[in-house]
Amino acid sequence: MIRFGDEVASIARPLRDPGDLEILLDRADGAKAVLIGEATHGTHEFYEWRAALTRRLIEERGFSFVAVEGDWPDCERVNAAVRGGGPDPRDALVRYDRWPTWMWANEETVDFTRWLRGFNERRAPDDHVGFHGLDVYSLWQSMREILTWLREHDPDLAPAALDAYRCFEPYNEDPNAYGWANQFVPAACEDKVVRMLAAVKDRDFGVWQNAEVVAGAESYYRTMVRGGPDAWNIRDRHMDQTLDRLLRRYGPSARAVVWAHNTHVGDARATDQAGYGEVTLGQLARERFGAGRTLLVGFGTHHGTVVAGSEWGAPMEAMGVPGARPGSLEEVLQAAAPPEALFVFPARGPRPDLLTTELPHRAIGVVFRPERERWANYVPTILGERYDAFLWFAGTRALRPLHTLRVDSHEPETYPSGV
Template sequence: MTNDTTDTTRTESTDQPTTATVRAALRAHAHEVGTRGPTADFPPGSLPDALDDASIVALGEGTHGTREFFRLKHRLLRWLVTEVGVRTFAMEANAPEARLLDEYVTHGRGDPKAGLEGLYFWTWQTEAVLSLVEWLRTFNEGRPLADRVRFRGFDAQYTQGAVDALREHFGDGLPPTVANDLELVADDGTRPMQDDRVGERIDAAERVTPCVRELDDTDERVLRWLRTIEQATTYKQRLLDWQSGADDSDAERAAMEAVIRVRDRAMAENVAWIEGRTDGPVVLWAHDAHANRDRHSVRGSGAAAASMGSHLADRYGDDYYTVGFAFAGGSFQAIDRTGAGRGLRSFTLNEPLPGTVERVLDDTGVGTAMVDLRAGAVDSRLGDWLLRPRERFSLGATYDGEPDGYLTAYRFAEAFDALCFVPETTRARPLG
């Protein structure tokens, strides 16, 4: 899950007015897809041809709490599964914990709601995501195993799922000291900042991973579970380094950039591992901050480092295709940072902010559409405009009700291959 992943820096943005020519060009490259639900077909010619050829398609989101984003991503996934032959779907969720949902969609075992709860984040515990999971199960039922869509995770923030998997694998075969250290490594999905024993867990992880590797260094599953522990432990350590404070703003920014760097690099590594063991394309579900090809910026800190998408674009080139998601106005859910509490609730953005990409797209009069940015980048009317930094509204898990503080500048021709635009949104519906 992305937390506070927008950058308020505005110095890079251009002050040049948007011309009628630019608006007309955007309208020409914006292919309306309609507002029907995830089962609807796409109008002929509305999806870029490059979607058919990509090895990895990343479906982003401008917020973690927008129902229309989730339903449109579901619709795109259905098309990629049924028309392109995608058989692997991976979410911004802890990799070992995703095993429960893979068991459900592949074999029908388990409870999908419990599987979503097991990913720890409220962001995925919504009716729209559950509907997607249930559709995957329906699609898979009765198909040969090799023709079923698999459910994967590619994040590595927590150790609990990896520890559970290792215990299940080894049973009573672990030496007592190793078993005790694994017990300590298990974090129960607790965020490092709320974990009083995080330092002890880091030390235990550094002791236990080489010991377990000596017990079994041939089983690929064991090696991946250990890798998750290593990745999560490094992430926790960088968070502690940042939390411990810095003498000046430059040092604090550098510490936050280290946090971004290790997590996004780990996610890219895990995606590449998944792709290398997949026959056919892979579809990813992540926040725009991770999925974009350029950088992951952190709101209010000035910190920025290479995003997951940047690493994947370096590795796969044009075979990595990333779709951003933006909206003009409407509701979304987020954790409240207004001071009234930190509970999950609905917020509303009444209209797009002046000077943003959303404002320009809204002014074109386009409906729900996919804007082909690859095609736009080589259009003489639009290419230069897309290469200049343009602000957009975006947030991760939290929001304080002040939209001006949630603007991120992207060079859209470099950051995304396409942009899904939704004029009006509603809050994602939490599971009851």
């Protein structure tokens, strides 16, 4: 195995406080979108430093909104709170009730959104910085939001939305039931959703976006049960299109900060995801805005604790993260980098081997499966092509959920599920 000790030391910058992020802010100056990742959905340091970078991007570089790997309706409650039109952001975040709740219902996100509310209070309403969801999972919640709005503001259009809603009713809000049912008959609700989307597209932006979520979710759940890359690509393309709609909504000078897992933020072409036929939000952003106007920031850790579930829908637990596997990027950095470090990759010119050699790079999802740690938790990665910068934390700890946390005393492993 190639050893990278000397070059790691030469390009790693110690990360002690937010002031050390200055070089990364300078790289973001020309960016239309800065996408900031995480190697897990349950690590305190990732949320803390992502928020620290975002605060500086908003305060010092004028970024317009934050868009996260979360559901549109839930995040719109938070958006209202950070704009001062609703309750305290914590009250909005604690209402997240779709598993995995801890992804956004946590104290780290409370701290950031309370800061954002205070920041907005000092600005004119037209200059408020928003908080929005990019994801595709909220089919039934988005349907209800559409019906509620139409009944109050545009009742003539309610029948088209009600027709689509009734089409989904037999599945009792179970996406798997809808997906499996449509493996054997034509997609029963697709045409009704398309008609609803056409009817509301020129109405309120929030209603339009909820209709786009319903359309994306219907396609996602119908495709998901077949396996393969199609469902993943529907989801990431939906996030890309939502990001583009938000940027257009905010105006020609708008700039976005995106929070999502490394497996969405990183460029698929620098991983084995491309070989599976998958695209990622980071790749699509580079294609949409240009590599020079897109900044992709990855995160990594070697060991510590994390919040996850032992299976989909299981109670969340604070679990141990074992040391990374031999030969991985994390093992290299553990041996040669400072315990907390920032890497900003050169935009052009020669690059060290660390940035051009394919290495396994850990990815922990919301499901943590011990038996799969050594063979399924790592994404083959060319670091300098997957990201533009990387934040490293040798030891990390679990974030602080707002809901009840179960603590597991056993040392677990990881599995990149639900990213």
